[in-house]
Amino acid sequence: MRKFIETIKNIFKIEDLRSRILYTLGILLIYRVGTFVVLPGVDPAQLSELKQQTADGILGLLDMFSGGAFANASIFALGIMPYISASIVVQLLGIAVPYFQRLQREGESGRRKINQITRYLTVVILIFQAPAYLRNLQVQLSDAAFALQGPFWWISSIIILTSGTMFVMWLGERITEKGIGNGISLIIMVGIIARLPFALFAEFFARLEQQQGGGLVMFIVEMIVLFLVFMGVILLVQGTRRIPVQYAKRIVGNKQYGGVRQYIPLKVNSAGVMPIIFAQALMFVPLTLSGFTDSEAMSGFAAAFSDFTGFWYNFTFAVLIILFTYFYTAVTINPTQMAEDMKRNGGFIPGVKPGKRTVEFLDTIMSRITLPGSLCLAFVAILPAFAMLAGVNAQFAQFYGGTSLLIMVGVTLDTLQQIESHLLMRHYDGLMKSGRIKGRSGGGVI
Numbered sequence: 001m002r003k004f005i006e007t008i009k010n011i012f013k014i015e016d017l018r019s020r021i022l023y024t025l026g027i028l029l030i031y032r033v034g035t036f037v038v039l040p041g042v043d044p045a046q047l048s049e050l051k052q053q054t055a056d057g058i059l060g061l062l063d064m065f066s067g068g069a070f071a072n073a074s075i076f077a078l079g080i081m082p083y084i085s086a087s088i089v090v091q092l093l094g095i096a097v098p099y100f101q102r103l104q105r106e107g108e109s110g111r112r113k114i115n116q117i118t119r120y121l122t123v124v125i126l127i128f129q130a131p132a133y134l135r136n137l138q139v140q141l142s143d144a145a146f147a148l149q150g151p152f153w154w155i156s157s158i159i160i161l162t163s164g165t166m167f168v169m170w171l172g173e174r175i176t177e178k179g180i181g182n183g184i185s186l187i188i189m190v191g192i193i194a195r196l197p198f199a200l201f202a203e204f205f206a207r208l209e210q211q212q213g214g215g216l217v218m219f220i221v222e223m224i225v226l227f228l229v230f231m232g233v234i235l236l237v238q239g240t241r242r243i244p245v246q247y248a249k250r251i252v253g254n255k256q257y258g259g260v261r262q263y264i265p266l267k268v269n270s271a272g273v274m275p276i277i278f279a280q281a282l283m284f285v286p287l288t289l290s291g292f293t294d295s296e297a298m299s300g301f302a303a304a305f306s307d308f309t310g311f312w313y314n315f316t317f318a319v320l321i322i323l324f325t326y327f328y329t330a331v332t333i334n335p336t337q338m339a340e341d342m343k344r345n346g347g348f349i350p351g352v353k354p355g356k357r358t359v360e361f362l363d364t365i366m367s368r369i370t371l372p373g374s375l376c377l378a379f380v381a382i383l384p385a386f387a388m389l390a391g392v393n394a395q396f397a398q399f400y401g402g403t404s405l406l407i408m409v410g411v412t413l414d415t416l417q418q419i420e421s422h423l424l425m426r427h428y429d430g431l432m433k434s435g436r437i438k439g440r441s442g443g444g445v446i
Helices: 002-013 015-034 048-053 057-065 081-096 098-104 108-140 151-178 183-209 216-238 274-283 285-290 296-304 311-332 335-344 356-389 402-425
Strands: 252-257 260-263
Touching: 002 015, 002 402, 015 151, 015 183, 015 402, 048 108, 057 183, 057 402, 081 098, 081 108, 081 151, 081 274, 081 311, 098 108, 108 151, 151 183, 183 216, 183 402, 216 356, 216 402, 274 285, 274 311, 274 356, 274 402, 311 356, 335 356, 356 402
Parallel strands: none
Antiparallel strands: 252 260
């Protein structure tokens, strides 16, 4: 405790770090206030049906990503997910389209162009998602909930919802530039954390009211299981610093730097939490499409992919996570570049010729160790379904793995790592006695 208090004091002694933290907290406060600003023409007192709709299922997850803004019919109701969907499309284009490949090689100027294209694509996605959300509002709420209706309300509400998401994007960029941590990641995490106290107390009181089934004993068991899952997710998000000797023939460079042998940074979980974010964004697509049609077939399809405990939802979700893990690992890990860097630094892999053979060897090893990492990610992602089947409250079950817990752990580790870097740079002690904090290998959520 004394060490913790001393670390807090050291953080606030550093003027730049203090101002960054306060700036970040201020931006996050603006975002949280915005989630309670209801769309013009909608009566806040009539939103009970919408809140009931988002109590569980995939809409509940969407509401969690938006920090409750979805259920509040807020100006930020669509949250940041359209931007993430646009980012997925642009990254996929970076593999298939030469123009985007060229932009990726242009450094900072190319990155700015890609960001601009991503923003334009986000607006296009919002133009489709905003009407679907408004249509859902009309279906769920009675006519008494709307003070205004008609073309003017539709057009103005679409503009407001689109502007709301773009403003949230801007807030995230400001945090990344002038605050601490990845802005988009922090905004998503704050929305998730905002739901945790309510979900925890709901589960606690539900267990208290139970006459059978263990009551408080079951609640304690649930908390122990949650703690074990939490520790497992920390290990999964951090990945491994070095490839185990038995898997990679001691994949090390032979050259010594200051007496320290250099290891190639291959990890079991090189993609971090990005695959689960990408997969979750795609799982929202059927829900969006169903808002544009009254077809029974489409409604049934959307219903099947809105059931958290259903087989097809969880099977599809797991497969998408495995595929995206391989995809994102291929994007972030370049065996050819690694082989060239080894050769340039005088390093080599024992028993493997430099050049093409080294590239093939690294690619094979990366493919093999990515498989268990992707399977673990997929398993953690569908854990909430098993928790719900075991009788855990739907809202609280979301924290038994799934997207929510992975994001919370990953973003927290990344932010603490940045804070620790500021402390060590000013010759203060780090946050941990046992060593430096390891953030996610895959970077931020975006």
